[in-house]
Amino acid sequence: MRITELAVATGVPAATVKYYVREGLLPAGTRVSDNRTDYDDEHVRRVRLIRALIDVGRLPVARAREVLAVLDDDVEARHVNRVFAVAQRVLTPGPPAADAPPADALARVDRASADAGWCVLEGHAGRAQAARAVDAFARSGHPVGDDYLARYSAAAAIQAEADLDAVRGRPDRTAMAELMVVGTVLGDELAAGLRRVAQATASMPARATTGGAA
């Protein structure tokens, strides 16, 4: 297909498609004549993936390029857990690893992880992210209890199993790897949105007054 057809198929303007090619996010089309370049279904698929990462995932172009490079690496992409690991590293916000969270916050996350039956992964980006949040709760004057961590861990286990089942349900390795990357970013957004809807319902006056210690 021509670039104009690719633009229609994806809803992405031709100028933006060209920008993705220049930035190394999208492979160039096949030059068939001086004024015509051909694109195929793989381009449609890739442009959609890029949009998901950049528009909804709000990734900078450089980060999107890094994530896409993992998908394009045949050796890496063959291992589900490696793709997850790289996607998580690239797609987990936070300061550089040198700026480690305090040991006591890490210990609390590790304990909650052990209670949930998870492996404790030294240097894992998600572990550090969770520990930074635990530390920030405490420093804000509102430390979270062990019960709170256990309930959040239970929620995370449900999400992770749903994520893995969705990945396993994809037809091929490329689709599985793509969904891991897309799901890492979009799952955060979906989870945050649903959590807010659930909070809004739970905090309705009629229910708040039936609550406990307040």
Place this chain on the structure above:
Amino acid sequence: MRITELAVATGVPAATVKYYVREGLLPAGTRVSDNRTDYDDEHVRRVRLIRALIDVGRLPVARAREVLAVLDDDVEARHVNRVFAVAQRVLTPGPPAADAPPADALARVDRASADAGWCVLEGHAGRAQAARAVDAFARSGHPVGDDYLARYSAAAAIQAEADLDAVRGRPDRTAMAELMVVGTVLGDELAAGLRRVAQATASMPARATTGGAA
């Protein structure tokens, strides 16, 4: 206490404390002489709250100011669900409300919410955020199933109940309102981190090979 003591108590440099005052995030101290201004425990508390929002929540200063204004409004802060509503509006990323998500994605989120027993809230920021994620999954070529949405909703319900219980356990209205604001931001970070740890464990080779359709 003097500004240097406030700095020690909070771990925030005196110059940054002064910056917070200039930016309207922190009430000025009490001028007791030409070269001395006094700060109290409320300042310590507020500086910690500001840090949580800006450092871990990664809020721009203008957004942090907007959130803090809700806490400072006595009428608003008295109503748990109103504080939640404002915190959610300010602390939910996304395009302006005019740029509404597609109707079919909203309908899917509403159906999942109804199945979870939640009220469907017209114009709710979390509903729009979840719908944008559902739409982006579909546009990336990896639409999520109803089962996936149901499981993510179940996780969100667990989180929201934990959030509300924590809020109800705080000793006074101010602390409750503070925790709602802090928890909206930090809960996202905690949830995202734990979800990644859970994913990493679930995707370990030994477990991945025991999985289903892949």
